[in-house]
Amino acid sequence: MSEYTHLTAAELAAKIQAKEVSAVEVAQAHLDRIGAIDGTVHAFLHVDTQGALSAAKAVDEDVAAGRPPASPLAGVPLALKDVFTMSGLPTTCGSKMLEGWVPPYDATVTRKLLEAGIVILGKTNMDEFAMGSSTENSAYGVTRNPWDLDRVPGGSGGGSSASLAAFEAPLAIGTDTGGSVRQPASVTGTVGVKPTYGGVSRYGLVAFSSSLDQGGPCARNVLDAALLHEIIGGYDPLDSTSIDAPVPPVVAAAREGMAGDLSGMRIGVVKEFAGEWYQPGVTAAFDQAVATLRSLGAEVVEVSCPHFDYAMPAYYLIAPSEASSNLARFDAMRYGLRVGDENGNSAEQVMALTREAGFGAEVKRRIMVGTYALSSGYYDAYYGQAQKVRTLISQDFAKAFENVDVLVSPTTPTTAFKIGERVDDPVAMYRSDLCTIPANLAGTPAMSVPAGLSGDDGLPVGLQVMAPALREQRMYKVAAAFEVAAGSLVNKVPSLEVVR
Amino acid sequence: MPNISRDEVAHLARLARLAVTDDELDMFAGQLDVILQSVASVGEVAAEDIPPTSHAVPLTNVFRDDLVRPGLTQQQALSGAPAAEDGRFRVPRILGEEA
Numbered sequence: 173m174s175e176y177t178h179l180t181a182a183e184l185a186a187k188i189q190a191k192e193v194s195a196v197e198v199a200q201a202h203l204d205r206i207g208a209i210d211g212t213v214h215a216f217l218h219v220d221t222q223g224a225l226s227a228a229k230a231v232d233e234d235v236a237a238g239r240p241p242a243s244p245l246a247g248v249p250l251a252l253k254d255v256f257t258m259s260g261l262p263t264t265c266g267s268k269m270l271e272g273w274v275p276p277y278d279a280t281v282t283r284k285l286l287e288a289g290i291v292i293l294g295k296t297n298m299d300e301f302a303m304g305s306s307t308e309n310s311a312y313g314v315t316r317n318p319w320d321l322d323r324v325p326g327g328s329g330g331g332s333s334a335s336l337a338a339f340e341a342p343l344a345i346g347t348d349t350g351g352s353v354r355q356p357a358s359v360t361g362t363v364g365v366k367p368t369y370g371g372v373s374r375y376g377l378v379a380f381s382s383s384l385d386q387g388g389p390c391a392r393n394v395l396d397a398a399l400l401h402e403i404i405g406g407y408d409p410l411d412s413t414s415i416d417a418p419v420p421p422v423v424a425a426a427r428e429g430m431a432g433d434l435s436g437m438r439i440g441v442v443k444e445f446a447g448e449w450y451q452p453g454v455t456a457a458f459d460q461a462v463a464t465l466r467s468l469g470a471e472v473v474e475v476s477c478p479h480f481d482y483a484m485p486a487y488y489l490i491a492p493s494e495a496s497s498n499l500a501r502f503d504a505m506r507y508g509l510r511v512g513d514e515n516g517n518s519a520e521q522v523m524a525l526t527r528e529a530g531f532g533a534e535v536k537r538r539i540m541v542g543t544y545a546l547s548s549g550y551y552d553a554y555y556g557q558a559q560k561v562r563t564l565i566s567q568d569f570a571k572a573f574e575n576v577d578v579l580v581s582p583t584t585p586t587t588a589f590k591i592g593e594r595v596d597d598p599v600a601m602y603r604s605d606l607c608t609i610p611a612n613l614a615g616t617p618a619m620s621v622p623a624g625l626s627g628d629d630g631l632p633v634g635l636q637v638m639a640p641a642l643r644e645q646r647m648y649k650v651a652a653a654f655e656v657a658a659g660s661l662v663n664k665v666p667s668l669e670v671v672r
Numbered sequence: 673m674p675n676i677s678r679d680e681v682a683h684l685a686r687l688a689r690l691a692v693t694d695d696e697l698d699m700f701a702g703q704l705d706v707i708l709q710s711v712a713s714v715g716e717v718a719a720e721d722i723p724p725t726s727h728a729v730p731l732t733n734v735f736r737d738d739l740v741r742p743g744l745t746q747q748q749a750l751s752g753a754p755a756a757e758d759g760r761f762r763v764p765r766i767l768g769e770e771a
Contacts, residue, residue, distance in 0.1 A: 413727070485714045503689075506753060507754070510755065559725055599707060602710075
């Protein structure tokens with residue numbers, strides 16, 4: 173394999189600007205790597221060889237002409253989750269419903285990546301419409317975790333995180349509605365960030381649960397994630413929930429954190445994130461991480477967020493309710509699949525036949541749970557009550573952040589589980605999101621950074637760092653300092669050469 | 673405590689425009705029951721006086737200037753249509769359905 177697939181995004185960008193390597197060579201090295209191993213990993217649903225090489229060529233022309241780089245990541249390859257539109261390439265969201273659909277417009281995130289000179293390699297696999305924690309709900313087959321090919325890469329953004337761990341891309345984009353960036357990052361030993369809600373435009377992001385969905389950067393290290401965060405973040409008039417505020421200075425914060433000094437910072441350990449569902453090896457790695465944070469000079473205290481115990485039930489009412497409404501758009505009329513348009517079937521019959529054929533089991537389950545929770549007679553007890561719990565969770569965060577700068581927890585209660593282990597037990601699958609959901613409900617930023625390997629199975633564990641809204645710089649500083657002290661997992665990923 | 677019958681699942685599927693099969697009705701009846709029981713614990717929280725949150729970020733209506741902007745051409749808009757005719761979306765019959 174090429175040395176270029178194992179460099180950081182920041183290193184690659186610097187080498188391209190210094191003419192030590194061309195962007196085309198870097199893109200080709202990653203395309204070759206994808207060609208060699210993606211038959212095994214299956215991180216990608218579509219690979220855009222021509223588009224990637226022509227984007228790289230444009231960067232090389234800028235370099236040759238002495239023009240300043242379009243961004244600090246110009247020429248660096250990236251894997252885009254197949255939930256963002258990009259004109260000219262298919263967007264499937266992992267669903268048969270959108271098989272073959274080629275959107276006629278770019279998502280704002282896509283446009284910003286292209287304008288930054290980032291080389292989009294292709295679109296990555298995901299749980300159908302981002303509903304799931306294992307990428308097993310994709311209609312196009314499972315993605316395998318590069319750490320252990322019999323295990324899931326997490327989800328819903330398993331393709332994006334697996335592409336990083338497999339050295340198929342140094343950067344990726346995910347979306348996080350209940351943990352779909354952070355949980356895959358945790359179980360693949362990579363970095364994943366859910367920005368403040370409204371911090372990254374949702375325009376062109378196919379909606380699952382609109383009050384929770386948030387796009388974010390994925391990388392193999394904290395600085396790369398920060399560099400990508402500043403490129404994709406910012407106000408977008410095309411997204412009416414976009415926050416009209418500057419992107420927090422996360423790159424400066426990551427660089428500051430890399431100095432390895434957290435003195436003066438107060439860090440809270442959320443005591444509710446422990447108990448019967450937590451794997452002993454994960455708990456042990458987390459305790460070690462807390463000790464590391466202390467050794468970096470941080471003051472660590474225990475805090476209680478009593479309503480976090482109710483975050484998962486609240487989420488699994490709110491998200492399905494919004495999904496049942498959002499996915500009503502797949503009506504077989506204007507785009508996407510159409511089934512049963514024959515024998516004089518009515519529009520309504522065609523709609524029902526199409527949705528039956530086009531949606532997988534988890535999507536149907538969530539649509540029906542949401543339909544139930546929004547039904548008259550049940551609305552107050554379910555959806556209405558969940559919205560009140562959401563308020564209490566935000567209040568728990570606000571109270572905690574009066575006393576501490578950031579909160580920490582394990583990112584997910586277990587390491588990567590076996591493919592097939594939880595597919596028939598939806599509630600066991602939902603527990604993957606126990607620690608990540610509160611930040612979605614409160615709209616606050618959170619990220620996962622590698623915290624070593626679990627002693628019981630040798631698989632990656634993630635440390636979650638959570639910050640107040642629009643205070644991403646705090647979590648980036650803590651994560652970057654922790655990363656330096658804990659050591660990256662980059663050189664520990666099993667080489668996939670042997671399994672080809 | 674919810675107790676979802678097969679008939680209730682069939683009703684939900686009709687509301688959600690999902691032509692589910694008999695096998696799916698059996699499967700979903702059991703699964704929906706387990707899921708709804710597991711989320712019913714939100715009812716344990718004392719929240720009578722708590723205002724609901726629909727959205728984490730306080731927002732009021734957002735308006736944009738009423739300016740002409742580029743949009744999709746007719747061809748682009750129809751590019752993903754399952755069926756098109758005379759520059760329009762062709763849809764199955766919507767009238768004359770049984771009440």
